[in-house]
Amino acid sequence: MSRKTIHDVAAAAGVSIKTVSRVLNDETNVRPDTRARVLAAIDTLQFRPSLLARSLAGNRSHTLGFIYDDPSVHHLTDLQRGAMARCREAGNRLLVQPFVERGAELVREVVGFVTQTHLDGLIVTPPLSVLPDLAAALEERGIAHARIAPGDGATNVPTTDMDDVSAAREMTEHLLGLGHRDIAFIIGHPEHVSAHQRFMGFRLAMEAHGLLPPAGRVVQGAYSFESGVAAARKLLAARPRPTAIFASNDDMAAGVLLTAHDLGIAVPSELSVAGFDDSFIAGTLWPRLSTVHQPSFDLAYEATGQLLAFLKTGEVPPRLRVPHRLVVRASTGPVPA
Amino acid sequence: MSRKTIHDVAAAAGVSIKTVSRVLNDETNVRPDTRARVLAAIDTLQFRPSLLARSLAGNRSHTLGFIYDDPSVHHLTDLQRGAMARCREAGNRLLVQPFVERGAELVREVVGFVTQTHLDGLIVTPPLSVLPDLAAALEERGIAHARIAPGDGATNVPTTDMDDVSAAREMTEHLLGLGHRDIAFIIGHPEHVSAHQRFMGFRLAMEAHGLLPPAGRVVQGAYSFESGVAAARKLLAARPRPTAIFASNDDMAAGVLLTAHDLGIAVPSELSVAGFDDSFIAGTLWPRLSTVHQPSFDLAYEATGQLLAFLKTGEVPPRLRVPHRLVVRASTGPVPA
DNA sequence: GGTGCGCGTGACAGCGTTGTCATTTGCGTG
DNA sequence: CACGCAAATGACAACGCTGTCACGCGCACC
Numbered sequence: 001m002s003r004k005t006i007h008d009v010a011a012a013a014g015v016s017i018k019t020v021s022r023v024l025n026d027e028t029n030v031r032p033d034t035r036a037r038v039l040a041a042i043d044t045l046q047f048r049p050s051l052l053a054r055s056l057a058g059n060r061s062h063t064l065g066f067i068y069d070d071p072s073v074h075h076l077t078d079l080q081r082g083a084m085a086r087c088r089e090a091g092n093r094l095l096v097q098p099f100v101e102r103g104a105e106l107v108r109e110v111v112g113f114v115t116q117t118h119l120d121g122l123i124v125t126p127p128l129s130v131l132p133d134l135a136a137a138l139e140e141r142g143i144a145h146a147r148i149a150p151g152d153g154a155t156n157v158p159t160t161d162m163d164d165v166s167a168a169r170e171m172t173e174h175l176l177g178l179g180h181r182d183i184a185f186i187i188g189h190p191e192h193v194s195a196h197q198r199f200m201g202f203r204l205a206m207e208a209h210g211l212l213p214p215a216g217r218v219v220q221g222a223y224s225f226e227s228g229v230a231a232a233r234k235l236l237a238a239r240p241r242p243t244a245i246f247a248s249n250d251d252m253a254a255g256v257l258l259t260a261h262d263l264g265i266a267v268p269s270e271l272s273v274a275g276f277d278d279s280f281i282a283g284t285l286w287p288r289l290s291t292v293h294q295p296s297f298d299l300a301y302e303a304t305g306q307l308l309a310f311l312k313t314g315e316v317p318p319r320l321r322v323p324h325r326l327v328v329r330a331s332t333g334p335v336p337a
Numbered sequence: 338m339s340r341k342t343i344h345d346v347a348a349a350a351g352v353s354i355k356t357v358s359r360v361l362n363d364e365t366n367v368r369p370d371t372r373a374r375v376l377a378a379i380d381t382l383q384f385r386p387s388l389l390a391r392s393l394a395g396n397r398s399h400t401l402g403f404i405y406d407d408p409s410v411h412h413l414t415d416l417q418r419g420a421m422a423r424c425r426e427a428g429n430r431l432l433v434q435p436f437v438e439r440g441a442e443l444v445r446e447v448v449g450f451v452t453q454t455h456l457d458g459l460i461v462t463p464p465l466s467v468l469p470d471l472a473a474a475l476e477e478r479g480i481a482h483a484r485i486a487p488g489d490g491a492t493n494v495p496t497t498d499m500d501d502v503s504a505a506r507e508m509t510e511h512l513l514g515l516g517h518r519d520i521a522f523i524i525g526h527p528e529h530v531s532a533h534q535r536f537m538g539f540r541l542a543m544e545a546h547g548l549l550p551p552a553g554r555v556v557q558g559a560y561s562f563e564s565g566v567a568a569a570r571k572l573l574a575a576r577p578r579p580t581a582i583f584a585s586n587d588d589m590a591a592g593v594l595l596t597a598h599d600l601g602i603a604v605p606s607e608l609s610v611a612g613f614d615d616s617f618i619a620g621t622l623w624p625r626l627s628t629v630h631q632p633s634f635d636l637a638y639e640a641t642g643q644l645l646a647f648l649k650t651g652e653v654p655p656r657l658r659v660p661h662r663l664v665v666r667a668s669t670g671p672v673p674a
Numbered sequence: 675g676g677t678g679c680g681c682g683t684g685a686c687a688g689c690g691t692t693g694t695c696a697t698t699t700g701c702g703t704g
Numbered sequence: 705c706a707c708g709c710a711a712a713t714g715a716c717a718a719c720g721c722t723g724t725c726a727c728g729c730g731c732a733c734c
Contacts, residue, residue, distance in 0.1 A: 003452060005720055016684045021722060029682055046445075048453045052398070053720030056389045056689045060722095073617060077414065096433070108383075115340060116385045225621050254621040261623040280410060281618065284562050284591040286598040342690055353714045358692060366712055390690030393719045397692095 004047045012041035024049055051093075061118040063093045064307065066300075067110060068125045069100055071189060072223045072251055074279030075296050076125075079148070082300030083123055090308050095119065099128065107137040114143055121145055121307045123300065127191040146307035148299050150193045151319050158306035160299055160320045164194045167292045167324045168201025168248070171274050174290070174326060175244045176209055179335035180272060184217040184242035186231045186252050192223065198248040198276060217242055221252050228255025236263055236271075243335045244272035250282045250291055257285055257331065268333030278327050287330035295322045341384045349378035361386055388430075398455040400430045401644060403637075404447060405462045406437055408526060409560045409588055411616030412633050413462075416485070419637030420460055427645050432456065436465065444474040451480055458482055458644045460637065464528040483644035485636050487530045488656050495643035497636055497657045501531045504629045504661045505538025505585070508611050511627070511663060512581045513546055516672035517609060521554040521579035523568045523589050529560065535585040535613060554579055558589050565592020573600055573608075580672045581609035587619045590626055594668065605670030615664050624667035632659045 006024075010017040015038060022030050023038040030038075041047075055061035066083050070076045080096060087094045095117060101109055106128075114122060121144035128134060129149035135157070138145050146158040175183055185202050188195030199218075206213055219234055221227040228247055232255055235245060247253035253275030257267060265271050267287055275282055278293035299322050306317045343361075347354040352375060359367050360375040367375075378384075392398040403420050407413045417433060424431040432454060438446055443465075451459060458481035465471060466486035472494070475482050483495040512520055522539050525532030536555075543550055556571055558564040565584055569592055572582060584590035590612030594604060602608050604624055612619055615630035636659050643654045 003720085007720085017721080018684060018686095018723095019682085022683090025722080029680095031682065034682080046449075048449045050393070050455060050720050051453050052389050052393045052455050053689090054722075056387070056393055056691090057720075057722040059689070061389070073414065077410065093432075095430075112383075112385045116388050118387060118389050225617075251621075258621065258623045258625070281621065284588075284595065284618065284622075286595045286623065288595070340690085344690085354691085355693095355714060355716095356712085359713090362692085366710095368712065371712080387690050390719090391692075393721090394690075394692040396719075 003050070004045050006047075006049065008045055009038065009041045009047050012045060013038045055118055059118075061120055062091065063095055063117065063119055064304065065114060065117070065119040065122045066094050066096045066125070067099055067113075067122060067128055068096075069098055069128055070125065070223075072249055072277070072279075074250065074281055075277050075294070078279065078296035079125055079300040082297035082302075083304045085297075086301045086304035086308070092120075092308070094304075102131070103133065106131070107134055110134065111137060111141060111143070119143075121311055123303055123307060124148065125300070126150075126194060127189070130191075130193050144307065144311055146303040146310070148303045150197055151321075155319065156316055158303065158310050158317050158320075160303040160306060160322065162294060162299060162322050162324050164197035165201040165204065167294070167326075168198040168246075168276070169205040170201075170326050171246060171276065171290075171292050172202050172205035174328065175246065175272060175274060175332065176205065178244075178272065178332060180244040181211060181335070182214055182217070182240070182242045183244045183246060184219070184235045185213060186219050186221040186228065186235075186245065186247040186256070188221060188248040188252070189223040190220070195223070195248060202246060214242070221247070223249050223251060225251045225255045228252030229259050230255075232256040232259035236260065236265065241265075241271070243270075244274065244332070246274045246276075248276050250275040250277040250279045250289060253289055253291070253331075254281055254285055257287075257289070268331055270336055272332040272335075274332055282327075282329075285331070290329045290332040291327050293325040293327050295324060298322050340387075341382050343384075343386065345382055346375065346378045346384050349382060350375045392455055396455075398457055399428065400432055400454065400456055401641065402451060402454070402456040402459045403431050403433045403462070404436055404450075404459060404465055405433075406435055406465055407462065407560075409586055409614070409616075411587065411618055412614050412631065415616065415633035416462055416637040419634035419639075420641045422634075423638045423641035423645070429457075429645070431641075439468070440470065443468070444471055447471065448474060448478060448480070456480075458648055460640055460644060461485070462637070463487075463531060464526070467528075467530050481644065481648055483640040483647070485640045487534055488658075492656065493653055495640065495647050495654050495657075497640040497643060497659065499631060499636060499659050499661050501534035502538040502541065504631075504663075505535035505583075505613070506542040507538075507663050508583060508613065508627075508629055509539050509542035511665065512583065512609060512611060512669065513542065515581075515609065515669060517581040518548060518672070519551055519554070519577070519579045520581045520583060521556070521572045522550060523556050523558040523565065523572075523582065523584040523593070525558060525585040525589070526560040527557070532560070532585060539583060551579070558584070560586050560588060562588045562592045565589030566596050567592075569593040569596035573597065573602065578602075578608065581611070581669070583611045583613075585613050587612040587614040587616045587626060587628055590628070590668075591618055591622055594622055594624075594626070605668055607673055609669040609672075611669055619664075619666075622668070627666045627669040628664050630662040630664050632661060635659050 006017045009020045129147040151161045219231040221231045275289045275291035278291045282289040343354045346357045466484040488498045556568040558568045612626045612628035615628045619626040619628045
C-alpha cells in the first residue's frame with residue numbers, strides 16, 4: 001500500500017496537482033464543480049496530504065512548540081491540555097518538549113529545537129517564560145512566541161497571565177475572615193515568579209490587617225509534594241502551632257494535609273489548610289482542599305490563541321489576564337477557640 | 338536570520354552536500370579529516386538539519402506515535418514519560434495523540450494520522466490496544482506498532498504487559514492475610530482488559546480460600562475518581578459493611594478514601610482500602626495507599642524499545658512481561674475485631 | 675470588433691534533505 | 705610503473721507539497 005499523493009488525486013479528478021492543492025487549502029478561484037470533483041477523488045482515494053511535504057514547501061509547519069520545565073505535574077498537565085485543545089481547533093499540532101538546561105545551553109537547545117522542527121512558534125511556560133536571556137534570544141532570532149508569564153507592564157510579545165497577587169490576597173482574606181491571625185505560608189519554587197507574587201499577595205493581605213508574617217511562619221518550599229511535607233513538619237513542630245497554613249500550590253498543600261493527619265491534627269477544626277491551583281488532586285484529597293482555581297487550561301488555551309493570532313496578523317495582541325476564582329471547600333474553617 | 342542548510346555547511350567545509358549528509362548520518366567511508374572539517378563547519382554555523390526534509394527524503398520520520406484513550410490521568414502520564422524517555426535515547430521523537438472514536442472511524446482517524454505525519458510506528462496503549470479491528474487495520478496496512486496490552490499467547494506484534502491477574506491476586510492475599518474475609522471489589526472500566534484481569538485475580542485468590550465474592554460486594558466502576566466515590570457510597574451504605582475495599586486503580590481508591598473519611602469511617606482501623614497502579618496520587622493520599630506498583634513508565638519504555646528494535650531488525654521480539662510489586666503502605670491493616 | 679480585465683487553471687521551480695549511481699582518489703601489487 | 709580494486713566523494717534525481725507566474729477564456733466596455 002504505497003502512499004497516495006496529490007498526483008493520484010489530480011489524475012483521478014482530471015485536474016492538475018495545483019488545483020488539488022488549492023482545494024486542500026481552501027483557496028478561492030476554484031469552480032464549485034471542480035472543487036466537488038477533487039473532493040470526491042480525495043474521499044475515494046482516502047487521501048491525506050503529507051504534513052511533512054506541506055511544511056517543507058509552504059514554509060509553515062502548522063506546528064507549535066510547548067516548552068516547559070515545571071515540577072508541578074498537575075498544573076503542567078492542564079496547561080498542556082489547554083494548548084493542545086486550541087491547536088486542534090485551529091488545525092495545528094503541538095510538540096511538547098521539556099528543557100532542563102539553563103543559560104546559554106538552554107538558548108542553544110531551544111533554538112535548535114525550533115529550527116530543526118520548523119516550528120511556527122513557541123508557547124513558553126513558567127519558569128522558562130521569565131528567563132531574560134531566552135526571551136532575548138527568541139526576540140533576536142525572530143522566533144514567534146507567546147508567554148504564559150506574570151506580567152509587568154507592556155511587552156512586545158503576546159503574554160497571558162493571571163493575577164497571582166490578588167488571588168493569594170483573596171485566599172488570605174478568606175483565612176483572616178475565619179478569624180485566623182497566626183497564618184503560616186509555604187513559598188513556592190523561587191525560580192517561579194508566581195512564587196514571589198503569591199507570597200506578596202499573602203503579605204499584602206496580612207499587612208492590610210496590621211499583621212506581619214509571624215517570625216518562623218514563612219517557609220521555603222519548591223512546589224513539590226515532598227517539599228510540602230518537609231515544610232509542614234517544620235511548621236507543625238512549633239509551639240504554639242499556627243492555626244492555618246497557606247501552601248502556595250496544591251501539591252504542597254497535599255503534603256501539609258498528609259503531615260497533619262499523621263500528627264493527629266484535625267483539619268479544619270484544629271488547623272486550616274489552603275492550597276493554590278485547583279488541580280485534579282485538590283478534589284481528591286481529604287478534606288477536599290480549599291484553593292484558588294488557577295485557570296491553567298484557559299491560560300494555555302488563550303496563550304495559544306494569541307500566538308496563532310499573532311502569526312496570522314503580525315500584531316501583538318494586548319496582554320490577557322485570565323480570571324481566577326476562590327474555591328472554598330472543606331479544608332479551611334474557623335480558627336479554633 | 339535565514340535558515341542554514343546543508344549547502345552552507347558544504348560550502349564552508351569545501352565538500353559536497355552529500356558528504357555533509359554522510360557525516361550527519363554517521364555513515365562510513367568518510368576520511369577522518371574530512372569528517373572533522375565538516376563537523377567544524379556545522380559547529381561554527383550552528384547548523385541543525387531540518388527534520389522535515391530529512392523525513393521526506395529519507396522515508397523515515399524518526400518519529401513514533403503514541404495513541405491513547407485512557408481516563409486514568411496518572412497512569413497515562415507515566416506511560417507517556419516512559420515512551421518519551423526511550424524515544425529520546427534513540428534520538429527519535431514522540432507524537433502523542435488521543436483518540437476517542439471507535440470502530441471504523443477510529444481506524445480511519447488513526448491511519449490518517451500515521452500517513453499524514455509519516456510516523457515510523459505506533460505505540461498503542463490500552464484500551465486501544467485490545468480493539469481487534471484497529472489491530473487488523475494496522476496489520477493490513479503494514480503499520481509497525483507495539484502494543485501495551487495484556488497478552489494471550491503468541492502474537493506477531495511486539496507486545497508488553499504486566500501480570501494483572503497475579504498482581505490482583507497478591508493484593509487480595511495480602512488482605513486475606515490480614516484476616517479480612519468480607520472484601521469488596523470495585524471493577525475498572527469494562528473496556529480495559531486489565532479491569533477483567535484484576536477482577537479475575539481477586540476471585541482466584543478468594544476461591545483459593547474457599548470464599549466467593551460476597552453478594553453485593555462487587556461494584557462496577559470506571560477507573561475514574563468519581564466512579565470510586567459512587568462505588569464507595571454504595572458499598573459503605575450496606576450493613577454490615579465490608580471490612581476491606583479493593584479498588585482496581587488508585588484514582589478510584591482515592592474516591593473510596595474520601596468517602597470513608599466523610600462518613601467518619603477510620604482507615605485502616607475500621608476499613609482497609611487498597612488501590613492499584615502506585616501512581617503519583619497514591620503517595621499523597623492519607624493514609625498513604627497500599628497498592629500494586631504498576632510499572633507504567635517501564636511498560637511504555639520497554640514497548641517503545643521493542644518497537645524501535647522491530648523497526649531496525651524486522652524481527653518481532655518475544656512478549657515482554659514487566660514485573661510488578663506489592664506496595665504495602667498505611668491504608669490496609671488487620672481486620673477489625 | 676478589438677481591448678482589457680479577472681477568473682480559473684496549469685507548468686514548473688523550489689523547500690532541505692537522502693538515495694542511487696557515477697566518478698575520482700589512493701594504495702597495494704606484480 | 706602501470707594496473708586494479710576499494711575507499712572516498714560528488715552529481716543529480718527524488719520525496720510530496722506550495723509559491724510564482726503564465727496562460728486561456730469569457731465578458732463588459734468603448
